[in-house]
Amino acid sequence: MRQEIISDAILVSSYLKGDETSLEILIKRHKQRIYSFIYSKVYDRDVAEDVFQDTFIKVIKTLKRGKYNEEGKFLPWVMRIAHNLVIDHFRKNNRMPKFDNSGEFSIFSVLCDSSLNAEKAIIKDQVESDVRRLIEELPEDQKEVLVMRMYQDMSFKEISERTGVSINTALGRMRYALINMRKVIEKHNIILTN
Amino acid sequence: MAKLYSQNPKKDKKLNPKDETIRFILNYSKALSVINYKNMEFEALLN
Known part of the structure:
Protein backbone atom coordinates (compact mmCIF):
# COMPACT_ATOMS: atom_id res chain seq x y z
CA MET A 1 0.00 0.00 0.00
CA ARG A 2 2.85 2.28 0.86
CA GLN A 3 4.11 2.01 -2.71
CA GLU A 4 1.00 3.77 -3.99
CA ILE A 5 1.55 6.75 -1.74
CA ILE A 6 5.14 7.51 -2.56
CA SER A 7 5.34 9.80 -5.57
CA ASP A 8 7.60 9.21 -8.53
CA ALA A 9 9.66 12.25 -7.65
CA ILE A 10 10.43 10.92 -4.18
CA LEU A 11 11.28 7.49 -5.56
CA VAL A 12 13.61 9.05 -8.11
CA SER A 13 15.41 11.08 -5.47
CA SER A 14 15.77 8.09 -3.15
CA TYR A 15 17.07 6.03 -6.09
CA LEU A 16 19.63 8.75 -6.72
CA LYS A 17 20.70 8.38 -3.09
CA GLY A 18 21.36 4.72 -3.73
CA ASP A 19 18.09 3.00 -2.91
CA GLU A 20 17.74 0.38 -5.64
CA THR A 21 14.29 -0.74 -4.50
CA SER A 22 12.91 2.66 -5.51
CA LEU A 23 13.77 1.85 -9.10
CA GLU A 24 12.05 -1.50 -8.76
CA ILE A 25 8.91 0.24 -7.54
CA LEU A 26 9.08 2.76 -10.38
CA ILE A 27 9.50 0.03 -12.99
CA LYS A 28 6.71 -2.10 -11.58
CA ARG A 29 4.43 0.92 -11.35
CA HIS A 30 4.90 1.99 -14.96
CA LYS A 31 6.00 -1.14 -16.82
CA GLN A 32 2.60 -1.96 -18.23
CA ARG A 33 2.02 1.51 -19.70
CA ILE A 34 5.50 1.78 -21.12
CA TYR A 35 5.57 -1.73 -22.52
CA SER A 36 2.08 -1.40 -24.04
CA PHE A 37 3.08 1.88 -25.63
CA ILE A 38 6.17 0.29 -27.19
CA TYR A 39 4.24 -2.80 -28.31
CA SER A 40 1.52 -0.64 -29.89
CA LYS A 41 4.22 0.79 -32.18
CA VAL A 42 6.40 -2.22 -32.97
CA TYR A 43 3.86 -5.10 -32.81
CA ASP A 44 6.53 -7.59 -31.89
CA ARG A 45 6.99 -9.00 -28.41
CA ASP A 46 10.73 -9.50 -28.72
CA VAL A 47 11.39 -6.07 -30.19
CA ALA A 48 9.15 -4.50 -27.55
CA GLU A 49 11.12 -6.34 -24.90
CA ASP A 50 14.41 -5.03 -26.33
CA VAL A 51 13.17 -1.45 -26.60
CA PHE A 52 11.77 -1.62 -23.06
CA GLN A 53 15.13 -2.82 -21.78
CA ASP A 54 17.05 -0.15 -23.69
CA THR A 55 14.67 2.48 -22.42
CA PHE A 56 15.43 1.67 -18.81
CA ILE A 57 19.14 1.32 -19.47
CA LYS A 58 19.03 4.88 -20.77
CA VAL A 59 16.93 5.97 -17.78
CA ILE A 60 19.39 4.40 -15.34
CA LYS A 61 22.42 5.92 -17.06
CA THR A 62 20.86 9.37 -17.14
CA LEU A 63 19.81 9.18 -13.50
CA LYS A 64 23.19 7.91 -12.32
CA ARG A 65 24.99 10.62 -14.23
CA GLY A 66 22.83 13.17 -12.44
CA LYS A 67 21.47 14.49 -15.73
CA TYR A 68 17.81 14.06 -14.85
CA ASN A 69 16.12 17.35 -14.10
CA GLU A 70 12.47 16.80 -14.82
CA GLU A 71 11.22 16.30 -11.32
CA GLY A 72 7.62 15.24 -11.15
CA LYS A 73 7.50 14.19 -14.79
CA PHE A 74 9.13 10.80 -14.58
CA LEU A 75 6.64 8.83 -16.68
CA PRO A 76 6.39 11.35 -19.56
CA TRP A 77 10.19 11.48 -19.60
CA VAL A 78 10.50 7.68 -19.78
CA MET A 79 7.78 7.56 -22.44
CA ARG A 80 9.71 10.07 -24.53
CA ILE A 81 12.85 7.97 -24.27
CA ALA A 82 10.84 4.90 -25.31
CA HIS A 83 9.33 6.85 -28.21
CA ASN A 84 12.75 7.94 -29.42
CA LEU A 85 14.07 4.39 -29.20
CA VAL A 86 11.09 3.10 -31.19
CA ILE A 87 11.92 5.67 -33.89
CA ASP A 88 15.57 4.57 -33.79
CA HIS A 89 14.44 0.97 -34.20
CA PHE A 90 12.43 1.77 -37.32
CA ARG A 91 15.19 3.92 -38.76
CA LYS A 92 17.70 1.16 -38.24
CA ASN A 93 15.37 -1.43 -39.77
CA ASN A 94 14.69 0.75 -42.77
CA ARG A 95 18.33 1.32 -43.34
CA MET A 96 19.51 -2.24 -42.96
CA PRO A 97 18.06 -3.97 -46.03
CA LYS A 98 18.76 -1.09 -48.38
CA PHE A 99 21.90 -0.35 -50.31
CA ASP A 100 22.14 3.35 -50.71
CA ASN A 101 24.05 4.06 -53.88
CA SER A 102 23.79 7.82 -53.69
CA GLY A 103 26.75 8.17 -51.34
CA GLU A 104 30.42 8.21 -52.17
CA PHE A 105 30.86 4.55 -51.47
CA SER A 106 29.01 2.00 -53.50
CA ILE A 107 28.87 -1.54 -52.25
CA PHE A 108 28.71 -2.74 -55.86
CA SER A 109 32.15 -1.32 -56.54
CA VAL A 110 33.63 -4.00 -54.32
CA LEU A 111 31.10 -6.74 -54.91
CA CYS A 112 30.99 -8.28 -58.32
CA ASP A 113 29.94 -11.48 -59.97
CA SER A 114 33.03 -13.07 -61.43
CA SER A 115 31.05 -15.11 -63.94
CA LEU A 116 30.48 -13.44 -67.29
CA ASN A 117 27.08 -12.22 -68.26
CA MET B 1 -28.43 -22.08 -34.92
CA ALA B 2 -28.65 -18.62 -33.48
CA LYS B 3 -25.43 -16.91 -32.69
CA LEU B 4 -24.68 -16.18 -29.11
CA TYR B 5 -23.97 -12.54 -28.67
CA SER B 6 -24.02 -12.69 -24.92
CA GLN B 7 -20.55 -14.11 -24.78
CA ASN B 8 -17.96 -11.52 -23.95
CA PRO B 9 -15.25 -11.10 -26.52
CA LYS B 10 -11.89 -12.30 -25.30
CA LYS B 11 -10.09 -9.51 -23.65
CA ASP B 12 -6.48 -9.08 -24.49
CA LYS B 13 -4.21 -9.78 -21.61
CA LYS B 14 -2.51 -6.73 -20.27
CA LEU B 15 0.84 -6.39 -21.88
CA ASN B 16 3.76 -6.63 -19.55
CA PRO B 17 7.44 -7.17 -20.11
CA LYS B 18 8.96 -10.48 -19.05
CA ASP B 19 10.16 -10.82 -15.48
CA GLU B 20 13.51 -11.72 -16.93
CA THR B 21 13.77 -8.29 -18.57
CA ILE B 22 12.87 -6.51 -15.33
CA ARG B 23 15.42 -8.60 -13.47
CA PHE B 24 18.07 -7.71 -16.02
CA ILE B 25 17.32 -4.00 -15.71
CA LEU B 26 17.47 -4.11 -11.92
CA ASN B 27 20.73 -6.04 -11.96
CA TYR B 28 22.13 -3.60 -14.50
CA SER B 29 21.21 -0.73 -12.22
CA LYS B 30 22.92 -2.38 -9.27
CA ALA B 31 26.04 -3.09 -11.30
CA LEU B 32 26.41 0.31 -12.92
CA SER B 33 28.33 3.00 -11.17
CA VAL B 34 29.24 6.32 -12.65
CA ILE B 35 32.50 7.74 -11.41
CA ASN B 36 33.29 11.40 -11.80
CA TYR B 37 36.91 12.40 -11.74
CA LYS B 38 38.18 15.87 -12.64
CA ASN B 39 35.41 16.74 -15.10
CA MET B 40 35.62 13.26 -16.57
CA GLU B 41 32.91 10.68 -16.35
CA PHE B 42 33.52 6.95 -16.19
CA GLU B 43 30.99 4.19 -16.32
CA ALA B 44 31.83 0.99 -14.52
CA LEU B 45 29.81 -2.22 -14.74
CA LEU B 46 30.68 -4.37 -11.77
CA ASN B 47 29.04 -7.72 -11.77
Whole structure:
Protein backbone atom coordinates (compact mmCIF):
# COMPACT_ATOMS: atom_id res chain seq x y z
CA MET A 1 0.00 0.00 0.00
CA ARG A 2 2.85 2.28 0.86
CA GLN A 3 4.11 2.01 -2.71
CA GLU A 4 1.00 3.77 -3.99
CA ILE A 5 1.55 6.75 -1.74
CA ILE A 6 5.14 7.51 -2.56
CA SER A 7 5.34 9.80 -5.57
CA ASP A 8 7.60 9.21 -8.53
CA ALA A 9 9.66 12.25 -7.65
CA ILE A 10 10.43 10.92 -4.18
CA LEU A 11 11.28 7.49 -5.56
CA VAL A 12 13.61 9.05 -8.11
CA SER A 13 15.41 11.08 -5.47
CA SER A 14 15.77 8.09 -3.15
CA TYR A 15 17.07 6.03 -6.09
CA LEU A 16 19.63 8.75 -6.72
CA LYS A 17 20.70 8.38 -3.09
CA GLY A 18 21.36 4.72 -3.73
CA ASP A 19 18.09 3.00 -2.91
CA GLU A 20 17.74 0.38 -5.64
CA THR A 21 14.29 -0.74 -4.50
CA SER A 22 12.91 2.66 -5.51
CA LEU A 23 13.77 1.85 -9.10
CA GLU A 24 12.05 -1.50 -8.76
CA ILE A 25 8.91 0.24 -7.54
CA LEU A 26 9.08 2.76 -10.38
CA ILE A 27 9.50 0.03 -12.99
CA LYS A 28 6.71 -2.10 -11.58
CA ARG A 29 4.43 0.92 -11.35
CA HIS A 30 4.90 1.99 -14.96
CA LYS A 31 6.00 -1.14 -16.82
CA GLN A 32 2.60 -1.96 -18.23
CA ARG A 33 2.02 1.51 -19.70
CA ILE A 34 5.50 1.78 -21.12
CA TYR A 35 5.57 -1.73 -22.52
CA SER A 36 2.08 -1.40 -24.04
CA PHE A 37 3.08 1.88 -25.63
CA ILE A 38 6.17 0.29 -27.19
CA TYR A 39 4.24 -2.80 -28.31
CA SER A 40 1.52 -0.64 -29.89
CA LYS A 41 4.22 0.79 -32.18
CA VAL A 42 6.40 -2.22 -32.97
CA TYR A 43 3.86 -5.10 -32.81
CA ASP A 44 6.53 -7.59 -31.89
CA ARG A 45 6.99 -9.00 -28.41
CA ASP A 46 10.73 -9.50 -28.72
CA VAL A 47 11.39 -6.07 -30.19
CA ALA A 48 9.15 -4.50 -27.55
CA GLU A 49 11.12 -6.34 -24.90
CA ASP A 50 14.41 -5.03 -26.33
CA VAL A 51 13.17 -1.45 -26.60
CA PHE A 52 11.77 -1.62 -23.06
CA GLN A 53 15.13 -2.82 -21.78
CA ASP A 54 17.05 -0.15 -23.69
CA THR A 55 14.67 2.48 -22.42
CA PHE A 56 15.43 1.67 -18.81
CA ILE A 57 19.14 1.32 -19.47
CA LYS A 58 19.03 4.88 -20.77
CA VAL A 59 16.93 5.97 -17.78
CA ILE A 60 19.39 4.40 -15.34
CA LYS A 61 22.42 5.92 -17.06
CA THR A 62 20.86 9.37 -17.14
CA LEU A 63 19.81 9.18 -13.50
CA LYS A 64 23.19 7.91 -12.32
CA ARG A 65 24.99 10.62 -14.23
CA GLY A 66 22.83 13.17 -12.44
CA LYS A 67 21.47 14.49 -15.73
CA TYR A 68 17.81 14.06 -14.85
CA ASN A 69 16.12 17.35 -14.10
CA GLU A 70 12.47 16.80 -14.82
CA GLU A 71 11.22 16.30 -11.32
CA GLY A 72 7.62 15.24 -11.15
CA LYS A 73 7.50 14.19 -14.79
CA PHE A 74 9.13 10.80 -14.58
CA LEU A 75 6.64 8.83 -16.68
CA PRO A 76 6.39 11.35 -19.56
CA TRP A 77 10.19 11.48 -19.60
CA VAL A 78 10.50 7.68 -19.78
CA MET A 79 7.78 7.56 -22.44
CA ARG A 80 9.71 10.07 -24.53
CA ILE A 81 12.85 7.97 -24.27
CA ALA A 82 10.84 4.90 -25.31
CA HIS A 83 9.33 6.85 -28.21
CA ASN A 84 12.75 7.94 -29.42
CA LEU A 85 14.07 4.39 -29.20
CA VAL A 86 11.09 3.10 -31.19
CA ILE A 87 11.92 5.67 -33.89
CA ASP A 88 15.57 4.57 -33.79
CA HIS A 89 14.44 0.97 -34.20
CA PHE A 90 12.43 1.77 -37.32
CA ARG A 91 15.19 3.92 -38.76
CA LYS A 92 17.70 1.16 -38.24
CA ASN A 93 15.37 -1.43 -39.77
CA ASN A 94 14.69 0.75 -42.77
CA ARG A 95 18.33 1.32 -43.34
CA MET A 96 19.51 -2.24 -42.96
CA PRO A 97 18.06 -3.97 -46.03
CA LYS A 98 18.76 -1.09 -48.38
CA PHE A 99 21.90 -0.35 -50.31
CA ASP A 100 22.14 3.35 -50.71
CA ASN A 101 24.05 4.06 -53.88
CA SER A 102 23.79 7.82 -53.69
CA GLY A 103 26.75 8.17 -51.34
CA GLU A 104 30.42 8.21 -52.17
CA PHE A 105 30.86 4.55 -51.47
CA SER A 106 29.01 2.00 -53.50
CA ILE A 107 28.87 -1.54 -52.25
CA PHE A 108 28.71 -2.74 -55.86
CA SER A 109 32.15 -1.32 -56.54
CA VAL A 110 33.63 -4.00 -54.32
CA LEU A 111 31.10 -6.74 -54.91
CA CYS A 112 30.99 -8.28 -58.32
CA ASP A 113 29.94 -11.48 -59.97
CA SER A 114 33.03 -13.07 -61.43
CA SER A 115 31.05 -15.11 -63.94
CA LEU A 116 30.48 -13.44 -67.29
CA ASN A 117 27.08 -12.22 -68.26
CA ALA A 118 25.52 -13.26 -71.57
CA GLU A 119 26.85 -10.26 -73.48
CA LYS A 120 30.39 -10.62 -72.18
CA ALA A 121 30.37 -14.36 -72.89
CA ILE A 122 29.39 -13.69 -76.53
CA ILE A 123 32.12 -11.05 -76.86
CA LYS A 124 34.68 -13.43 -75.36
CA ASP A 125 33.73 -16.16 -77.87
CA GLN A 126 33.96 -13.64 -80.68
CA VAL A 127 37.41 -12.43 -79.60
CA GLU A 128 38.69 -15.98 -79.27
CA SER A 129 37.46 -16.98 -82.73
CA ASP A 130 39.00 -13.78 -84.22
CA VAL A 131 42.34 -14.65 -82.61
CA ARG A 132 42.15 -18.19 -84.01
CA ARG A 133 41.49 -16.83 -87.50
CA LEU A 134 44.51 -14.51 -87.15
CA ILE A 135 46.67 -17.44 -86.10
CA GLU A 136 45.55 -19.35 -89.21
CA GLU A 137 46.97 -16.51 -91.32
CA LEU A 138 50.47 -16.89 -89.85
CA PRO A 139 53.29 -18.71 -91.66
CA GLU A 140 53.28 -22.41 -90.78
CA ASP A 141 56.48 -22.40 -88.61
CA GLN A 142 55.31 -19.45 -86.50
CA LYS A 143 51.81 -20.85 -86.17
CA GLU A 144 53.18 -24.17 -84.96
CA VAL A 145 55.24 -22.56 -82.17
CA LEU A 146 52.47 -20.23 -81.07
CA VAL A 147 49.87 -23.01 -80.89
CA MET A 148 52.20 -25.23 -78.90
CA ARG A 149 53.08 -22.44 -76.50
CA MET A 150 49.69 -20.79 -76.00
CA TYR A 151 47.17 -23.57 -76.55
CA GLN A 152 49.13 -26.66 -75.58
CA ASP A 153 51.01 -24.89 -72.80
CA MET A 154 54.34 -26.37 -73.80
CA SER A 155 57.66 -24.90 -72.71
CA PHE A 156 60.10 -23.58 -75.32
CA LYS A 157 62.39 -26.51 -74.50
CA GLU A 158 59.60 -28.97 -75.33
CA ILE A 159 58.73 -26.99 -78.47
CA SER A 160 62.35 -27.05 -79.63
CA GLU A 161 62.50 -30.81 -79.08
CA ARG A 162 59.19 -31.39 -80.91
CA THR A 163 59.97 -29.16 -83.88
CA GLY A 164 63.65 -30.04 -84.09
CA VAL A 165 64.87 -26.42 -83.87
CA SER A 166 66.88 -24.65 -81.20
CA ILE A 167 65.19 -22.91 -78.30
CA ASN A 168 66.34 -19.55 -79.67
CA THR A 169 64.73 -20.27 -83.02
CA ALA A 170 61.49 -21.28 -81.29
CA LEU A 171 61.62 -18.05 -79.26
CA GLY A 172 62.26 -16.05 -82.43
CA ARG A 173 59.35 -17.69 -84.24
CA MET A 174 57.07 -16.94 -81.30
CA ARG A 175 58.24 -13.32 -81.33
CA TYR A 176 57.61 -12.94 -85.07
CA ALA A 177 54.24 -14.67 -84.71
CA LEU A 178 53.16 -12.05 -82.17
CA ILE A 179 54.59 -9.17 -84.24
CA ASN A 180 52.80 -10.40 -87.34
CA MET A 181 49.52 -10.80 -85.46
CA ARG A 182 49.82 -7.26 -84.08
CA LYS A 183 50.46 -5.95 -87.58
CA VAL A 184 47.32 -7.61 -88.93
CA ILE A 185 45.28 -6.37 -85.98
CA GLU A 186 46.47 -2.79 -86.50
CA LYS A 187 46.05 -2.96 -90.26
CA HIS A 188 42.46 -4.10 -90.09
CA ASN A 189 41.54 -2.19 -86.93
CA ILE A 190 40.45 -5.36 -85.22
CA ILE A 191 39.28 -4.78 -81.66
CA LEU A 192 40.14 -7.67 -79.39
CA THR A 193 38.95 -6.46 -76.03
CA ASN A 194 36.16 -7.64 -73.83
CA MET B 1 -28.43 -22.08 -34.92
CA ALA B 2 -28.65 -18.62 -33.48
CA LYS B 3 -25.43 -16.91 -32.69
CA LEU B 4 -24.68 -16.18 -29.11
CA TYR B 5 -23.97 -12.54 -28.67
CA SER B 6 -24.02 -12.69 -24.92
CA GLN B 7 -20.55 -14.11 -24.78
CA ASN B 8 -17.96 -11.52 -23.95
CA PRO B 9 -15.25 -11.10 -26.52
CA LYS B 10 -11.89 -12.30 -25.30
CA LYS B 11 -10.09 -9.51 -23.65
CA ASP B 12 -6.48 -9.08 -24.49
CA LYS B 13 -4.21 -9.78 -21.61
CA LYS B 14 -2.51 -6.73 -20.27
CA LEU B 15 0.84 -6.39 -21.88
CA ASN B 16 3.76 -6.63 -19.55
CA PRO B 17 7.44 -7.17 -20.11
CA LYS B 18 8.96 -10.48 -19.05
CA ASP B 19 10.16 -10.82 -15.48
CA GLU B 20 13.51 -11.72 -16.93
CA THR B 21 13.77 -8.29 -18.57
CA ILE B 22 12.87 -6.51 -15.33
CA ARG B 23 15.42 -8.60 -13.47
CA PHE B 24 18.07 -7.71 -16.02
CA ILE B 25 17.32 -4.00 -15.71
CA LEU B 26 17.47 -4.11 -11.92
CA ASN B 27 20.73 -6.04 -11.96
CA TYR B 28 22.13 -3.60 -14.50
CA SER B 29 21.21 -0.73 -12.22
CA LYS B 30 22.92 -2.38 -9.27
CA ALA B 31 26.04 -3.09 -11.30
CA LEU B 32 26.41 0.31 -12.92
CA SER B 33 28.33 3.00 -11.17
CA VAL B 34 29.24 6.32 -12.65
CA ILE B 35 32.50 7.74 -11.41
CA ASN B 36 33.29 11.40 -11.80
CA TYR B 37 36.91 12.40 -11.74
CA LYS B 38 38.18 15.87 -12.64
CA ASN B 39 35.41 16.74 -15.10
CA MET B 40 35.62 13.26 -16.57
CA GLU B 41 32.91 10.68 -16.35
CA PHE B 42 33.52 6.95 -16.19
CA GLU B 43 30.99 4.19 -16.32
CA ALA B 44 31.83 0.99 -14.52
CA LEU B 45 29.81 -2.22 -14.74
CA LEU B 46 30.68 -4.37 -11.77
CA ASN B 47 29.04 -7.72 -11.77
